[in-house]
Amino acid sequence: MIPLAESATDPSLAHAFERSLEGIRESVALFLPEAVLTGAICLLIVLDLLMPKRQSRFLMFVALAAVVGAGALIFFMRSTINQPLFNGLIVIDTFASFLHIVLLLGAAIVIALSYVYRDFENRRMGEYYAIMLASLLGMFLMASANDLLMFVIGVELVSIPSYILVVYTKEDRAATEAGLKYVLYGSFASGVMIYGLSLLYGLTGSTNLADVSRFIVGNLDSFTVAVASLMAFAGFAFKISAVPFHWWAPDVYQGAPTPITAFLAVASKAAGFALLIRFLDAAVAGAGESAFHWLNAIAVFAALTMTVGNLAALWQENMKRLLAYSSIAHAGYMLMGLVAIGSSSAAMGGHQVVAFYLVAYLFMTLGAFVCVVAVYNLTGVESMSGYRGLGRRSPMLAFSMTIFLVSLIGLPPTAGFAGKFQLFAAAINSGYLWLAVIGGINTAISCYYYLRVMKVMYLDEPAVEPSSPAFVLDAQGLRWFAGVLVAAVLLVGIMVDLVARVTQHLIIVTG
């Protein structure tokens, strides 16, 4: 903080102040994508007031345009830039830009999915999209945060809109209950995180990640640092739903409107991982051997997360709840890749393999949610019974779901396999064979519940008589929607280089 009165008299301080102003002015140009999103938020709120309720759903196109515009700006402006902005508050590097593109992809799919979701008919949708973009903006900041303050701002900017989105269908009791749980857990987790971050600030006297990193690397064995970092980890773990901070996920995923569930499962988790990776990279990357305990801790969290997620998923009857536990398990797999965070390996570094997996995870998880929405729109059911005989009632939808499930199991030739393979490789390459073995056992366990869905779709008799008119489920547009995601899952799985060539070169800059 620079007291203004003093700066007027002290020439060196005045100079510093000027320099920081100069820094801000330079950064603004590169901050254009975020500015586009902010503009779109304001525009959406205004338009929503002007438009009649029934037409408000068409505001989807405004939101979509903002997302596409931000994506184009990032692609053309920032894809090769590695530099801190706003005097080191945030940093734009290839890792951040990649994550931004992933987030935008996820948001675009979720926005389109919201447009067709049955429960959102006849509802004022402008503010919905505005709130979603606000949350997206928060995720952008999380992905490029380079300052402990920005960590907090990012997390809160994501969380608060998410609380609202979860209860957007407020007459639905389950949604309200889920929202309440989410708020309670969320505020508790961010409280703990802020406490941890403030401890770090107290230790280092700076909120800049580079300074914090220097301090942590020098004091890896210090008890206080460990406690502070663990508390900060609570916040990240909440966002990525890692054990033991995963309790909210099943209820919230089940209660929230499905597009929002998808948004939380994919975008929110990706942002959480981005933040976690930034923090870990700062703490561990330069530390070499002495980061041993930290990596072990990550490995233990990974093993617990995937095991708990998979075991709990085994007996779920509600599709969204099943996918919730599955997403917990996948957080575990990604944590497994993070043990390679300090690795010197060119192509198998922690952030690279996780970035790849996030792409695979995005397509397959969103694909599964598209199928859930399709079935819900047609039958009004989210439980497993709605999927009975889907293979004969709506072959294309069932086929798409099968591909997504196969990818979630991690079988070739799908994106899920390409990603999981890299996670395993990274873990083994970093010497965590035991963790890879646990991951392998988990994969075998997980195939039971994914196969159960396939079993219900193909092997069980349909609940409706084949002769009745209700037999054929025609999901129309959603079939093609799912079809596009199937193509993406297969494309990423077969032409692995398409994405791997990019992720391989991602770098993290600390300014």
Added chain:
Amino acid sequence: MDFLLSFLIFGPLLFAAIALFARNDASAKGICTVGSLLVFLATIPLAWNYSSEESTLRGTFWAQEDALLDRLDDAAARRYVDLAAGILHGRSSGAEGDPGGRWNTAEDVRSLVKERSAIELFPDSADAEARRNALLATIAAIEEDDPDRAATARAKADVAAESGDQAKAERLRHRAEMVLRTSGVWLDEGAEAILISDRTYNDQSLSSLPATPAARQAEISRRQAFVEICELRKAASLDLAKRLKFVTRVPWIKTFGVYYFVGIDGLSLPLIFLSTLLVFLCLVYSWHIEKAPKGYYILFLVLETGLVGVFCALDMFLFYVFWEVVLLPGYFLIGIWGGPRRTYAAIKFFIYTLAGSVLMLLAMLALYFNATPTSFNMLALLHDAPTMSLAFQGWVFAALFIAFAIKVPVFPFHTWLPDAHVQAPTAFSVMLAGVMLKMGGYGFFRLAYPLCPDAALSDSITLPLFDWVLPFGVPALVGGLGLINIIYGALVAMAQTDFKSLVAYSSVSHMGFILLGLASYTHAAFEGAALQMFNHGVSSAMMFFVVGVIYDRAHHRDLNAFGGIGLQMPWYTGVAMIAFFSSLGLPGLNGFIGEVLIFLGAFQSSILPKWMVFTAVLGLLFGSAYILWTIRRVFLGELGNDKYRSFSDLEARETIALVPLAIMCIVIGVYPKVIIDVMDATMVSILEMSSKTFGG
């Protein structure tokens, strides 16, 4: 012709895609069947070409080998041993340092040799040119220094002689001489000698020969064994790489060095032939399927892609991908078209196999990172195999062994098989017994054994964590598991009343022979095991067809309720007899040849306990018992039920499915050379991956 192989892999997928858009079920069935026929026909020129080339080569190889054995006198052998010893000795320094201090240990020699092989293996990698230049420069620098080094050593020897230390002086003079003698040739001629001698003799035993003349002589004569292989392999080029034909190698995932790398050799060709044939026969046989035939036919073609892919893949990543491709069609074929407990059987099949393949994935990654440069190329991995430590090999072998053992299936991992077989539709049972079980056996031959020969042949097993040393070695363990399979499978088969589960357990029993052959690790046994894989593929496929034919008519499979079918359906019975007697191992049919070779090899083997072989022969006895008993219960005696009078003999589709297989049983039984010629050289080269068999 190379593209034909890729057609075999992707052709089925292509026809499946066309069939997907077919307007009705009948045309989809037609497209798939014709497609599978075309794919099968495409294997014929490949097989023809391969076998004709191979049999000419085989003739010249034996002639060459004889000539070599004559020529290989002591002088030549000693020269080689000297060379290897000289290179390691003369170029390693130990305490007495050499000028520059740059060239310190025998390890460096090895790393140079390895570097050179790596460059040769990956001539098209980006930095190959730069690395080659660097290597050449290093070698040139070393050789330039050689006179200096020799001079220094000689000077030191003089000093030692003056001070009265004659032994040291002698050693130093020897070193000086070796440096000069090997200068310029050490990397070329000595490379192979070093690599092979590394297997058993570490540099200590090489650089310090035993002191007493007798021990010295013994040592040298033992080393001659290695020299022999050196010469033989060089002259007759028995490298596995040289057996491969129709090779295609295209980069697939450049980021991780994954290639679309396929080719066939004598081990894979028979299995590919069998896969494509059986898929065609199964599709013809399944013409009467009424439940969603389009999906059924398409899944079979997807299955075919996976199977052929597994047998052709030379890149481990690719191998794994195809391995998994087989899984899903299997799940759906059992789960949708299967019997009453199909869901349970399908899920069990899937989870068992997936658990195995995850282990394989871990082993694959371990191998990938162990190789320098990291690689999935099976040939490169095989090349590096001798440098892997025993502990590492042990882990990799254990993982691969369990992965493949589940597929074979080996006791105690076999419980999924009877469930899957009994519940599966006839045609899928045929594929399962005919080819899919062979994926496991193929994996042993292609990966587990050649990649980890030391582990596969080690004579003690230490359990990690507890440090318990088991009282038996790996060969005895594998042989013992094979023995359990043989005896246990046969006994359980005898107790079955369900016709199909009897055939399923007979598969368990027959696959035990393959394990026995592997464990004996001799030429005859290896060849017998590979032949047994093919033979069992033919005869068990026939037996499942036979069961299917009678089940379609009687709608039950209770062995005790049949009887007298022989008079009612004479043609059917005739074909069924060929299948049964082939499975029983009657001379004149194919089953006999494979089993006799396995027993021949197993008796010759020095590493397999003899009592195991004797006990395994009992399996043949039990096998005859349950098969003869089945024949009596089903085909002979009074007609079991008056209903059976209405049974008609074989229909056209059933005849088409059964007759080609019956002909193959007889042809191979009478003239096994057609297939042995194809396999022989490949099996020898796989056997040779481990030089231990020759040394010990």
